[in-house]
Amino acid sequence: MELGPRVIFSIGPVDVTETVCFAWLVSIVILIFAYFATRRMTQVPKGAQTVGEILVGFVYNMVKDVMGDVSEKYAPYIGTLIVFLGFGSMLGLLELRPITSDLNCTAPLALVTFVLIHYNAVKAQTARGYIKELASPYAFMLPLNIISETIFPVTLACRIFGNILAGVIIMSLVYGALETLSEMLVPIPLLQIAIPLPLNFWFDMFEPVLQAYIFCMLTMVFIDNGTHPVESD
C-alpha cells in the first residue's frame, strides 16, 4: 500500500506532487472567493460579502481576545493560516488528498510561525533579555529550554499532519471494506451511499476546523508569550 502523495508531473529533478497542485487549487479558490466578495462592496452586505465579513470578523475577534492591542498586526497572518489549513484539510470531501496530510505542507508553515515567535521575542525584549529569559530560572536550564523551544515547531507540524493523515487512512480503510462488502451483495456500489457519512463529517469537516483552530491558537499564544514574558525575579 502506497501512502505518500502521487507525483503528477516532474520538471527536471523536481517532482510536482498532488500536495502542490491541490495547494494551488485551494489558493485559487480562495482568491476567486475574495475577489467576488470584495468586488462590489456595499454598506449593507449581501451575498458573498456577508460570508467574507463573518470570517474576517471572527478572525479579528479571536486574535483580539488572545493578543490584546497588537492584534491588528497579526490578524492577517492568523486568518491566512486558518483559512488555508481549514480548506486544505477539507479536500477529503471532494475525494482529493488533503494537502495537510503531507508533512511538506505543514512543516514550512510551522517554521514560519517559529521564526515569527522568536523574531518578535528578540524585538520585544532585546537580545540580552531574550537570552536571559532562555536561561531562567537557572543557567543550567539553558539547554533544556532551547530543546523545548525547538521541539515546538516539530510538534506543531506533526499534530495537524498526524490527525489528518490518520483520518485519510481510516477513510480509505472504511471505503475499501464497504466496496468489498457491496461487491459481494450486488454489483453496484450500494453500501458506500450513506454509511460513511458520519465518518466523513468527523474526519473531513470537524477535525480540519479544530486542527486549524488549534494551530492558530498555539501560534497566537506563543507569540504573545514571547512578547510579554512572565516577570521572574
Added chain:
Amino acid sequence: MTGLSGTDLIAAMSALGAGIAMLAMIGVGIGIGFNAGKTVESTARQPEAQGTLLKLMLIGVALTETAGIFALVVAIMLLFANPLI
C-alpha cells in the same frame, strides 16, 4: 520451518513495534479525559466562563495530544516508510 529471511523478520517486528508504539494512547486518553472532566466541573461551578474555559481546554487537549501524535507518526513510519527495510 521454512527459511525466514532477515527482511521478513524486520517487517514482522516493525508491525509489532507499531502496535506497541500506539500504547502511548493510553496516557493520552487519560490526560484528555482528565482535562475535559475538569473543564465540565469548572463550567458547572461558573457557567459564565464557558467560552474562556473551552478555549483553554482546546489548547490543553492539543498539548496533551502531542505525545499520542508522535506515537502515531512513529507507527505510520514503521508501517509505510520503514527506514530499516
